[in-house]
Amino acid sequence: MTSPWPDIGTPLEQILTPMPVIDEDRLAANIRRAQAYFDEHGKAFRPHIKTHKIVAVAEAQRAAGAVGINCQKISEAEVFADAGFEDILITYNILGAAKLARLRALHERMAHLSVVADSATTVDGLAAAFDGARPLTVLVECDTGGRRCGVQTPEAATELAVRIAAAPALRFGGILTYPAPGGAMAVEAFMAETIALLAAKGIDCPVRSSGGSPDLWKSHLVPSATEHRAGTYVYNDRSMVRAGHCTRGDLAMHILATVVSRPAEDRAVLDAGSKALTSDLLGFSDFGEIEGYEGARIVSLSEEHAVVDIGDCRKSFPAIGSVVHIVPNHTCVVSNLFDRMVFHRNGVVTRVEDVAARGTVW
Amino acid sequence: MTSPWPDIGTPLEQILTPMPVIDEDRLAANIRRAQAYFDEHGKAFRPHIKTHKIVAVAEAQRAAGAVGINCQKISEAEVFADAGFEDILITYNILGAAKLARLRALHERMAHLSVVADSATTVDGLAAAFDGARPLTVLVECDTGGRRCGVQTPEAATELAVRIAAAPALRFGGILTYPAPGGAMAVEAFMAETIALLAAKGIDCPVRSSGGSPDLWKSHLVPSATEHRAGTYVYNDRSMVRAGHCTRGDLAMHILATVVSRPAEDRAVLDAGSKALTSDLLGFSDFGEIEGYEGARIVSLSEEHAVVDIGDCRKSFPAIGSVVHIVPNHTCVVSNLFDRMVFHRNGVVTRVEDVAARGTVW
Incomplete structure (x- = not known):
């Protein structure tokens, strides 16, 4: 099996999820x-x-x-x-x-x-x-x-x-x-x-x-x-936008996640849980923002699942298998979960860097 | 510099903190x-x-x-x-x-x-x-x-x-x-x-x-x-004890943390933050329990600090430099933060195992 980390030039649509990506x-x-x-x-x-x-x-x-x-x-x-x-x-x-x-x-x-x-x-x-x-x-x-x-x-x-x-x-x-x-x-x-x-x-x-x-x-x-x-x-994050310290156009980190289930009318499930987003709320009542789907709320996380309440989502939520982009509440704790970080420009992978100081615990 | 991971036979008092340890x-x-x-x-x-x-x-x-x-x-x-x-x-x-x-x-x-x-x-x-x-x-x-x-x-x-x-x-x-x-x-x-x-x-x-x-x-x-x-x-954890699914004597994981500051009468600070304990509350209003110090409450975490309100602690809280044992709210997410896990029997290190499936993200 080849490495699951993407090669340079890979479109983001083809990378494995859940995965944080950084806009160069x-x-x-x-x-x-x-x-x-x-x-x-x-x-x-x-x-x-x-x-x-x-x-x-x-x-x-x-x-x-x-x-x-x-x-x-x-x-x-x-x-x-x-x-x-x-x-x-x-x-x-x-x-x-x-x-x-x-x-x-x-x-x-x-x-x-x-x-x-x-x-x-x-x-x-x-x-x-x-x-x-x-x-x-x-x-x-x-x-x-x-x-x-x-x-x-x-x-x-x-x-x-x-x-x-x-x-x-x-x-x-x-x-x-x-x-x-x-x-x-x-x-x-x-x-x-x-x-x-x-x-x-x-x-x-x-x-x-x-x-x-x-x-x-x-x-x-x-x-x-x-x-x-x-x-x-x-990187900036959702908490920085809320506080007015940056604009949405300054958000360099997103977490790519796949819709893995649509079990009920008002519920979708993503493959990014607390082991990808962390449970950091930073004062929010939900665990990240799904870009482009206003009203959809990540109401709970288990370790590998995000449960999304789509009852108030203003537009049709993506089907099973689709990839969504999540703005994390807090970037710093996300970095700490991943051994490598994928960078891209305009949706095409430019490099994959070691998160060299991750796991350095003392 | 020698490896910071402890050798077999090391007393827990000598290991670097913050560090989760497992009772064999x-x-x-x-x-x-x-x-x-x-x-x-x-x-x-x-x-x-x-x-x-x-x-x-x-x-x-x-x-x-x-x-x-x-x-x-x-x-x-x-x-x-x-x-x-x-x-x-x-x-x-x-x-x-x-x-x-x-x-x-x-x-x-x-x-x-x-x-x-x-x-x-x-x-x-x-x-x-x-x-x-x-x-x-x-x-x-x-x-x-x-x-x-x-x-x-x-x-x-x-x-x-x-x-x-x-x-x-x-x-x-x-x-x-x-x-x-x-x-x-x-x-x-x-x-x-x-x-x-x-x-x-x-x-x-x-x-x-x-x-x-x-x-x-x-x-x-x-x-x-x-x-x-x-x-x-x-491993069991604090949430399992609360629910009556295990007793305190079944808690196999503790996180060792050092008291790094006593800035005010009612406040102590530990070196275990959200990058050691995670922000998982699981219904609790604080971020873990400090064993032996009833009334001391971990009221907030930053990435590498836990702020402890000791105003209602029934006994004298340990001095700067002392090590305390924290029962985590949720063990599974703690495992996911550490590349290796230290095991002990009666406070003496028995082995250090690779958390081999940590960082396997897709």
Whole structure:
């Protein structure tokens, strides 16, 4: 049996489903447009590779002008370091002897590795695992309203920065936040106050990094930030369209699925379940949007089936065997399910890339 | 750098997180107990491998007495056929030239392959792709209340069975359903009526297959069924405990996660996000249960973080750097995220198995 992955030149109608596919032109436009925005506003842009986990896509982001890349775990960073990326920020508290040993090995073989910390425990662990001959750059993660990780106040950020700066094995790199969507004013206030507190102690704060695709186009509203991080913008998804951060014409990822059953008048079933779309709702009440069939709703997923309520679909839903295009609620989790990703231009396959950092779990 | 996967003999405390781990003794007991139940009631048992996707686990299920295995897609079946499994039922409507060609190639190299159909379109596609020299066995899928795929009435099931029986390239194998939980009476009624309708036409209905872990222990309430299919029972999960289908002592899978942040009084953050736990809620309002910390609730996931509300946790929540054990809402989707699976006995690693059918997407 030949490989089930499509050859270059294959029309999308002939590929096996369920399968996510990436539109080359929209991908390139998304990369270009975001970088142009940051260039215009004089800010560094650091794409988060969690969305695609593909070396070639990160290379395109770097070629467009990205200052470096953002990873969320050591194992992701190892893949991209292997591929020659020299400036990687891991926005995670790295803890425990096994992970610290891997982090140190990574640091020893690349030019610019940095991580974040939001507690004395994390800082002290890093300080003990590294040494002054080649200090590790550490940024303080700040909670500016996203309510995930991060120190809670500019005073706490300053205190942790002092602790980092005092450790011979570490270098204080700056401050970082993953804000709540729409939180530009809160980010600016937190950053400005922290910078002032640090200055009063004679500590420079070179990098001030904010993040998130939802706030990408509002980065100029955070004058204190020197850098922005974002992942989803590269493919975009249904949640980004809903929030007005992109148009439907910017959607680079679709999931191709086949209609496998039409068991009842008001019900169709597709071959894309939670193992292709994931169960991420991101505030929607259904699991993705079927392009061109307004009113058809993916009301439930089992692992390999999507049940579609077509009772309110305004036009005749496709027959069994037809292929539909689904806009996923959330692209990043879809990438994480597939070992390879199919790219196309105008519906013809251009390449199939390894999702090299998929399955890198620690 | 050495492999990050643990060696045999490694204590679980030393493995990298986030990581699902399987308790050998509970796994073996789950396999044994289910098979003993079906043996006692004189029914065939066909485990669904979607839950684990691991050859060695399916071999244990077969050794215990399983009649064969159940797969949900051709690519899964290919992996298990390669591993020497000779009786595979793919409970899916297979459609389209590319998939039919792969299905035929699979059929040609194994002893007992069967599939299902719930429409004339699917039956006609199968009939055209195979030939009478080596007919393919096809079961009619029936919707007995699960509201996914399946013909809607015993009359429609009979009509489709006649169509299959009339096709020289196909052999009518029987009827199959994936019922709504608690639907034993509906399954029995549908099956008994269909068997009678078929008998009136002189058509034998050798296999009557029902399924689902939720109804596993009620299979004896469906006297017409000759076989039962189930996946989740092998590991069990939080949803199975809630439904009373197993006890906490039958939970074979936990996800180890590290506390990476304690940013606020009422909040802890773990390193297991939607890329380790998935967003499957299965009716819960939180994303998994942290063993030993009643009242702590995983209230939100981002891709690599779980945010835990510890405001109502009855005991002191572990400090940064500590490892906790999470009972996942749904095991099957967790297996699908990891390339390898770590097994242990009493907290010491016994083996690391390839999740061989993970990433087999079509």
